[in-house]
Amino acid sequence: MRESSVAGIQRGLHGQIVEVMAQRILSGTIPEGATINVPDLQADLGVSLTAVREALKVLTAKGLVDARQKRGTFVRPRTDWNLLDPDMIRWHFSDSDVRPELLEELHEVRGIVEPAAARLAAVRAQDSHLEALDIAMAAMESATDDLAAVAADLAFHRALLAATGNELLTKMEVIMETGLADRDRLVHKVKPSDDPVPSHRRVLEAIRAHDPVAAEQAMKELLAKAAEDLHEVRGA
Amino acid sequence: MRESSVAGIQRGLHGQIVEVMAQRILSGTIPEGATINVPDLQADLGVSLTAVREALKVLTAKGLVDARQKRGTFVRPRTDWNLLDPDMIRWHFSDSDVRPELLEELHEVRGIVEPAAARLAAVRAQDSHLEALDIAMAAMESATDDLAAVAADLAFHRALLAATGNELLTKMEVIMETGLADRDRLVHKVKPSDDPVPSHRRVLEAIRAHDPVAAEQAMKELLAKAAEDLHEVRGA
DNA sequence: TCCTCGTAATTTACGAATTAATATTGACAC
DNA sequence: GTGTCAATATTAATTCGTAAATTACGAGGA
Incomplete structure (x- = not known):
């Protein structure tokens, strides 16, 4: 796996979720404006609510998603993404596409x-x-x-x-x-x-x-x- | 308070903690390399561990802090901060100094x-x-x-x-x-x-x-x- | 002197309970 | 009969207290 992550360091289980979710959003697997079903995601990845939640919190900090009570957690429009963030740049190019x-x-x-x-x-x-x-x-x-x-x-x-x-x-x-x-x-x-x-x-x-x-x-x-x-x- | 936060949206109680901690670090109240005592912070602000934790997770995403098991949570050196982040720019100039x-x-x-x-x-x-x-x-x-x-x-x-x-x-x-x-x-x-x-x-x-x-x-x-x-x- | 193992301290993860915002439904006025 | 406002029910995020996993440090032995 990646050993020297110079940029924002996200260790532990939830760090992997961050990578997975970021890839899904950046690659368009989850399109802009889509709502993220947190319980489903929790079941899919087989982790707890907190782990998913903390991962989404990181993505929120990078402008990728936005969580509103009662309405759900959405993927924000591309214009709001922090493309200048080191992690974002890395994620963009670490994937195959x-x-x-x-x-x-x-x-x-x-x-x-x-x-x-x-x-x-x-x-x-x-x-x-x-x-x-x-x-x-x-x-x-x-x-x-x-x-x-x-x-x-x-x-x-x-x-x-x-x-x-x-x-x-x-x-x-x-x-x-x-x-x-x-x-x-x-x-x-x-x-x-x-x-x-x-x-x-x-x-x-x-x-x-x-x-x-x-x-x-x-x-x-x-x-x-x-x-x-x-x-x-x-x-x- | 701030109504239209165009940048990374951090709602709720923990959003306030993010602002407070970010200001403390950016202003130098908490210097580079200092360890953040999470239980103390929890007591100071009168909130739960999770709230503090999620706030620190956001700061981690912006390169401000780094949490290592057993050693604690540190303020990262200034050279690692994501100054190009919209929130970071805002925090820099929203304060008096x-x-x-x-x-x-x-x-x-x-x-x-x-x-x-x-x-x-x-x-x-x-x-x-x-x-x-x-x-x-x-x-x-x-x-x-x-x-x-x-x-x-x-x-x-x-x-x-x-x-x-x-x-x-x-x-x-x-x-x-x-x-x-x-x-x-x-x-x-x-x-x-x-x-x-x-x-x-x-x-x-x-x-x-x-x-x-x-x-x-x-x-x-x-x-x-x-x-x-x-x-x-x-x-x- | 170096390696190994145990312990302690701290982050990380969990599930339940709470809070907050929205949509729906009902009543009242026009 | 229709439109508007308010109260309520619903739903999902948010927060809490506790349990588990990890790892750095030190002690003991080879």
Whole structure:
């Protein structure tokens, strides 16, 4: 099973119910506006009322369902779901039915946020942030297998967001990481020879030089290349 | 009390506990890493274990706390909090101790996302989206009091994000709206004569003309003016 | 010094009772 | 005869007190 659940940690029996119910709602098995029959669910899963209840409470917190006395527990309209929640992002992609549209949107957001983040990082990066970027860079250079390469890539982009000094931007790392992991997964299979080091180094050096324009440009180029690779792979 | 809680709806007794605990944690009354004594809390608030438990379950879902058997329930480090959650944003600003830093960061994110959103909207806006923008525009023009003006402003920016056709961007309306509401609250007191219509109309017409460059530029100018106003007011 | 097992403390789960909101039905007025 | 308002019955969420499961820590032995 999933060992390192970085996001919202839901342990125990009811944690499994949360996953199951979330999957059912996100996949559309239980459609928007449908009422959830709690006693039936209780019987189906063979657990107590409290366990189901606590699971639904978590889903309520994420905007997926809404419980009203006497009327029942409903699935809220999709517009009310907290798609920016780390768990929600994870649930979206952990299941078999990957959603191509959401993946596209994810890359689009990445294309908006990361160049701006690079610009801000160039202006405000502290020594500690540069150090983190250097470490990620070194790991990327010395990576031998795919796993290490992807980890280093993730670490770099995480450090970049942190270097902006903006907490809200830093929180968007979940979006960046999912998009990045998707790209890596696809591209590394087809173009294993591709070297991500030069493009990342250009970003890093621009940040170190406190040159916001160059940093933004370098990041745009990095993303353009990533998009190109992705397009190439999709075509094939 | 709060009547229209747009975000995650937590009704009943335990909903109040959620608010109380969230405020205590966000304000730092209960510091990061502190253990929450559940029996004490139960006694303090005079409610049952289940009520407290369900409240903590919601906070767990938002990354605020983590419960481990035998060790207790802890406040998680700030880096794990889901600041992008609508409830979290609301709780941050509903209390007396407004956080100037987070407000600054909010405006920064707005400055990154909204111009890009305007650009995308110019490319992809459907008729229904343009209609929504028109309605907001008309409401802005005919607004007589501050309340109506702010509502129209919010509606416009919400419609703009929706017009991008990107669900993730649309979800960032919470951030945009909070920043916008803050600006309006401050500025309208000092410069009530200020007319927001022309700048918004320029954005709208650029979108209608499907001119992404003009739309992005118009939005940048709108935000620059907003930032200028804010700076002016802060100085005074 | 390291491994194993027992104990204590705390979360987690259960089933019953309570509370609250809605729909239905009846009566009264128009 | 019809429409509106109020009281009541019904239904599902909410809350409660208690029992069970889990796991970290410490003691004892190899």
